[in-house]
Amino acid sequence: MGFTMTKAANRRTVIKGALAAGVGLALPTRAFAQASSLTPRDRAVLDVAKREVERAGSALWHKDMAAIADFGVHSANPRFHFANLETGTVRSFLVAHGMGSDPEHDGFLNTFSNVEGSNATSRGAFITYEWYKGKYGTSIRLGGLDPENSNALPRYIVAHAAEYATREHVARWGKLGRSNGCFAMDPADFREALWNISGGRLIYSDKLGLG
Secondary structure (H helix, E strand, O other): OHHHHHHHHHHHHHHHHHHHHHHHHHHHHHHHHHHHHHOOHHHHHHHHHHHHHHHHHOOOOOOOEEEEOOOOOOOOOHHHHHEOOOOOOEEEOOEOOEEEHOOOOOOOOOOOOOOOOOOOOOOOOEEEEEEEEEOOEEEEEEEEHHHOOOOOOOOOOHHHHHHHOOHHHHHHHHOOOOOOOOEEEEEEHHHHHHHHHHOOOEEEEEEOOOO
């Protein structure tokens, strides 16, 4: 009797194991389908984010999220990409560049600068610090990690919300307004920055032209 029951139990175990294996075999297909839903641009954003987080190394406090500002794209387009390196997903938002980088005010960033008083956007990796209350309300203080943006703190280069960085501004003027070199976002979106990229995370700024 005991032997018969053992055989039956073993058979049930084998069947359960086979079912579990079948489920396991199905999982990679679903995972692959999710990964393949990313656009080529999103994959490129994730690649840049991984590269720059690795380059920044121990300077960062958190490495789960990174923001990539692609100033090779016109300001009317979402070009501030929040890359979640844990889930492999990307969300994209509008962001303004500095007036010193776009003196013609045509919506395209022409030059970067790290010079105080230039009112220009800087290239390079930034670390996000704490929130503080400033001219534009709650803002995120930034520090420059590269020679090209080493003056971020003395220049008061921060991330903040601004009415000139809204969808409505684009609809009316075909472009965003310009900052003094800060990463200015639509107030409707800025909460995403406060919760997702503050507190020791990376912002990387460059003319990437990813689309």
